[in-house]
Amino acid sequence: MKKLIIASTSTIHGSGYLEYLLPTLAVFFADVKDLLFIPYARPGGISYIEYTKSAQKAFAKIQIDVKGIHEFKNAREAIQNAEAIFIGGGNTFELVNQLYKNDVISILQMVLERGTPYLGTSAGSNICGVTMKNTNDMPVVYPPSFTTLGMIPFNINAHYLDPLKDSKHMGETRETRIKEFHVFNETTVLGLREGSWLEVLGDTISLKGTETARLFQKNEIAKELELGVLTIK
Amino acid sequence: MKKLIIASTSTIHGSGYLEYLLPTLAVFFADVKDLLFIPYARPGGISYIEYTKSAQKAFAKIQIDVKGIHEFKNAREAIQNAEAIFIGGGNTFELVNQLYKNDVISILQMVLERGTPYLGTSAGSNICGVTMKNTNDMPVVYPPSFTTLGMIPFNINAHYLDPLKDSKHMGETRETRIKEFHVFNETTVLGLREGSWLEVLGDTISLKGTETARLFQKNEIAKELELGVLTIK
Structure with a gap:
């Protein structure tokens, strides 16, 4: 059963x-001792080593050890064997x-479908959607495809920002x-404001945190979604 | 000789x-009677027809007729025969x-190198650079490449915005x-603020309008460029 924080x-x-x-992660990762960090997004271009240190420092506070995927010889095996996975922003x-x-x-x-607990933030959340076509990032490199993990049936716009008056x-x-x-495109998009996240448990998706989210569906007027279980057609 | 406004x-x-x-375009396009408009960028998703109407309305004020590239059977021929070309934003x-x-x-x-006068705004300016990798736009479609026209030896960041205090x-x-x-990437990037433009005449590139521009070169501190002829290494 899927178990994700986005x-x-x-x-x-x-x-x-x-x-x-x-506080949320302490509960969500209650049984986890070791976490695999994927630092590929390199915010501001920092190195995998530096980025992994940030994750280690944060997770040390809830007694979880963090290893970067670059420390393993085989990235696929590292993912297959991971107790939990975190993909950070950038x-x-x-x-x-x-x-x-x-x-x-x-x-x-495969491992996320099977239930390996996953945390994504920002870019690590965008990739949980169907495509990365709602990222705010600059296209500094040309990836082979915009198709992403499709762990949820819609796309994420992270750091959603209301128009500045x-x-x-x-x-x-x-x-x-x-x-x-x-x-x-047809895909529904959820604008997730800073301070909020999705909790995905199997097919149940809940909006948590402090902010409502903004839902964009093709040919419909955008609407605000309250905290709690989401029903997105 | 190249003749561009970016x-x-x-x-x-x-x-x-x-x-x-x-006022600038009236001089720049002084000998032009008919202009070819390329509405491919579709701001807000408007149709080629609607977008072309906006361009027609604006250019009518300086007695220039505008046709959209979609009105021609052969797009390559339309470009080859154009007296002047405008690619708008979106x-x-x-x-x-x-x-x-x-x-x-x-x-x-080919035609821009040969001297067909060109106006680009926003997305139509981004494509004058080496690549489109400094666009601010959302990647709503997956183009076959990020390589663009390379009419100038650096990239453009249009609508350049200073950090909000x-x-x-x-x-x-x-x-x-x-x-x-x-x-x-190695390519130099010029952040062009709203209200300013580049005038390219052959190999001479000048910053015009009302705002200084911000120059970003790899491994160097960003610097402000004043209005006038630019010397970008």
Whole structure:
């Protein structure tokens, strides 16, 4: 049975890395001693080693040891044998690129379906959707495909941001961009605001945290979803 | 000899479509009677017909007739025969996708090198760079490549936005995204603020309009470029 936390962000304003999620993670990963971290998204281009240190420091607070996937000879085996998996944020294009290059898409799908508990934040959440086509990231590398894990039947827009009032900037708002997406695609999109996350237990998907989420469906007016179990057609 | 205007945006706050550029365009396109518009980027997903109407309305004010490329049987021929070309903004992924699908990349490069005057705004400016890897757009479609026209020896970040002071949002700033780009790429990036544009005459590139531009080079501190002729190594 799938067991996932899909968070908009790793960090909320004025708080340490993963800090706001730690009480939830302590329960979610209650039986976990060792966690596999996949640092492929490299936020700001930091190295796998540096990025893994951040994850180690955060998870040490709830007595979980973290190893980076780059420390294993065989990435597929590391995923297959992992007690739990965390994919952190950064650049979604590079993350997806590396997931394909390391040929770990299918094994990730297999172990997550089977019930290996998973935490995704930001880019690590985007890839739980059907495609990465709702990322906010810059396309700094060209991945072999935009198709992602499909662990949920819709796409995620992480760090969802409401239009800024009184802005004089003419760049598109997030809502406009998602509307453009629906000119070319059918997939439903959930805008997850910072401070909220999805908890996926089998087929039950719940919105948790502090913020409502914004649901975008093709040819329908966007609507707000309250915290609790979601029923997304 | 190349003759291009590469503008950050079509529209500045509180002003009509292309309005702030019209005095410049009246001079730049002084000998032009008919202009070819390429509406592939479809801002907000509007149709080619609707988008072309906007361009027609704006150019009518400087006595230039506009035809959309979709009105021609053969897109390559339309480009080859065009007196002048304008590619407007919208979604850069879809624009590049259609440029490849319609097989017009090489003919565009040829006529622009030969001197057909060109106006690009936003997505239409991004594609003048070496790649589209510094677009801000959402990857709503998967183009066959991120390589673009290479009319200038660097990339454009259109609608360049300085970090918002006092923001509590944890998404990456534009500067952080461009720094991430330089972890994986060598190409220089110019952040063009709304209200400014590049004028390219042969090998001479000048920054015009109202705003300085921000230059990002790999392993160097970003710097501001003043209006006037640019010397970018």
